[in-house]
Amino acid sequence: MASFQVLVGSFAIVATNGAAGGRQRVGKSDAVAFDVIDRTAGGNTAYACRDQSFPDAWDFCTRRLLVTAAPRSH
Structure with a gap:
């Protein structure tokens, strides 16, 4: 069986069996x-972070991408 993975910019969200399952x-x-x-x-x-729900992991990735994409003030 293949593992579940979603690529979000420079991050990958990976499905795991949690801390209790190793x-x-x-x-x-x-x-x-x-x-x-x-x-x-x-x-x-x-x-970058571990043991998150999928929506929390998605939000983490999108927020980090927004911060890096935001224009810098001079």
Whole structure:
């Protein structure tokens, strides 16, 4: 079975079986929690946040992308 993963800009939201299950990647129907991985880090192993609900993980990614895309004042 393939694990569930959603790419959001430079982040990946990955379905896991939660901390109690050892945070192993699982399919969407078996997901207990979702981890956000920063894909710009070497080896795709830098976790931005862990054990979130999907809406919380999505919001985390979109907020981070908005902050980096916002124009800077001079």
